[in-house]
Amino acid sequence: MPRLRKEEGSTLILLIGIVAVLAILAATLVMVSANVQGGTTTDKERVTTFDVAEAGLDATTYLLGLQNMWPTATAPYALSQKDLDDFRTEFPVADYPAAPGGKPLLTVRVCDDPSVTNSPAYDANGDNKLWVEAQANVGDKAARIRVQLLHETLSAPLLGAVVYSGDDAEKKGSGDITSTMLNGQPTGAVYVNGEFKGVGSGELDQVTLKVRDDASTNPPYPFPPLSQFMPDTYVQSLILASKTASAEALPANTHSGWKPDQGTYTAAIRVNGDLKLGAGDYTFGSVYVTGNVDKTGTGECSFAALYVGGNLDISAKTTRTWGPTYVGGNLDLTGSGTLNVSLIVVGGEIDVAGSGQISGDGVGTNAKPATIISVGQDKSVKWTGSGDFYGLLVAMYGEFDHAGSGNVHGAELAGKSWKQSGAGDIMFNSDVSVNMGNVFITTMVNNTWQEISPL
Numbered sequence: 529m530p531r532l533r534k535e536e537g538s539t540l541i542l543l544i545g546i547v548a549v550l551a552i553l554a555a556t557l558v559m560v561s562a563n564v565q566g567g568t569t570t571d572k573e574r575v576t577t578f579d580v581a582e583a584g585l586d587a588t589t590y591l592l593g594l595q596n597m598w599p600t601a602t603a604p605y606a607l608s609q610k611d612l613d614d615f616r617t618e619f620p621v622a623d624y625p626a627a628p629g630g631k632p633l634l635t636v637r638v639c640d641d642p643s644v645t646n647s648p649a650y651d652a653n654g655d656n657k658l659w660v661e662a663q664a665n666v667g668d669k670a671a672r673i674r675v676q677l678l679h680e681t682l683s684a685p686l687l688g689a690v691v692y693s694g695d696d697a698e699k700k701g702s703g704d705i706t707s708t709m710l711n712g713q714p715t716g717a718v719y720v721n722g723e724f725k726g727v728g729s730g731e732l733d734q735v736t737l738k739v740r741d742d743a744s745t746n747p748p749y750p751f752p753p754l755s756q757f758m759p760d761t762y763v764q765s766l767i768l769a770s771k772t773a774s775a776e777a778l779p780a781n782t783h784s785g786w787k788p789d790q791g792t793y794t795a796a797i798r799v800n801g802d803l804k805l806g807a808g809d810y811t812f813g814s815v816y817v818t819g820n821v822d823k824t825g826t827g828e829c830s831f832a833a834l835y836v837g838g839n840l841d842i843s844a845k846t847t848r849t850w851g852p853t854y855v856g857g858n859l860d861l862t863g864s865g866t867l868n869v870s871l872i873v874v875g876g877e878i879d880v881a882g883s884g885q886i887s888g889d890g891v892g893t894n895a896k897p898a899t900i901i902s903v904g905q906d907k908s909v910k911w912t913g914s915g916d917f918y919g920l921l922v923a924m925y926g927e928f929d930h931a932g933s934g935n936v937h938g939a940e941l942a943g944k945s946w947k948q949s950g951a952g953d954i955m956f957n958s959d960v961s962v963n964m965g966n967v968f969i970t971t972m973v974n975n976t977w978q979e980i981s982p983l
């Protein structure tokens with residue numbers, strides 16, 4: 529089969545788009561004609577095989593886009609039997625018959641250079657790019673497509689601010705604010721871009737206090753803005769990294785409001801309206817919801833990637849890996865149990881309550897610390913939890929209210945005023961700082977999407 533020249537790429541994508549639409553129409557026609565005269569199995573397989581290959585490519589792209597899932601020399605990519613089994617449950621044998629000779633429904637090749645036999649299944653040449661090829665085998669038909677992925681890394685910004693208050697700050701709780709000591713000096717500081725009122729019993733002796741309106745604590749001027757710790761480029765990168773869920777899904781995975789049964793759903797899902805999850809365990813791949821998402825009742829849930837146009841309300845939590853999440857409305861985290869999440873970017877208010885632990889210090893097998901940030905104008909962050917939080921909590925353009933008895937291991941940053949009234953400590957912890965790790969953004973490289981000859 530002839531290889532495509534580069535300049536044909538975008539035309540090809542357009543053509544494939546048209547072909548995909550035609551394929552869906554054809555599938556509908558096939559189903560209609562099947563009802564009338566039985567149809568032909570071959571036509572149907574041709575259509576569905578391409579759909580399966582596309583779902584396989586999408587699923588692999590999302591998987592590699594998860595934080596810390598980019599393949600390495602010690603952990604090269606491999607399609608597990610479990611992933612394959614999960615994938616198969618999305619495509620029942622009745623509609624997607626098994627290929628002869630024991631050929632699997634899906635094969636995936638991840639490699640540095642697809643033109644090289646045995647090209648390693650990780651980024652061996654260090655250019656932060658990998659190819660993904662997915663082949664679907666349905667009946668006696670096969671379809672194979674590929675795309676190149678780019679993996680970009682951004683450093684976490686924990687640069688020594690335990691607390692940043694963009695306006696006046698008030699501390700009246702019994703909680704301490706501390707940082708790891710190095711050679712007798714604190715490694716963290718409390719920055720107050722205004723006046724500081726400290727009346728609580730909490731200790732401040734293992735932290736440096738820098739108050740704009742108190743010259744004794746703030747030589748030299750000028751006072752650092754929040755953007756010194758959270759540069760705009762970094763915030764924009766977080767927003768981008770949080771929006772990895774695909775807005776597109778196959779017609780069978782597109783729902784108008786949805787209340788699914790518990791289970792595992794690997795293929796990309798789109799919900800126009802609200803997604804409601806009741807009691808039970810749910811494991812999702814990429815999920816894109818235009819309305820609200822809420823999880824109530826017992827049981828865990830996790831998402832490889834989640835986009836919520838409205839509010840996200842989670843009362844039951846999960847110890848499973850929960851991938852990048854964007855919430856256009858408000859975020860409410862309550863309940864008990866552990867939530868291991870990497871990144872949540874929120875357009876509205878953030879309210880963290882409940883007794884559960886959120887993420888970990890990243891030491892050994894402990895979960896990595898989380899970044900949970902509101903980027904809405906005047907939108908506040910409220911911490912009333914009694915559990916422990918590990919990572920970075922930010923109200924970029926709003927107020928921060930720390931009223932909980934739980935401890936925050938990491939930092940609290942606010943574009944406007946900050947206040948603390950609870951018994952919870954705020955601890956700038958070097959383990960958390962080191963293991964905040966980086967933000968990883970994985971995107972498809974333009975004009976690399978191709979349909980190729982099946983193997």
Ligand SMILES: [Ca+2]
Pocket residue numbers: 640650651652653654655656657658
């Ligand atoms: Ca590479």
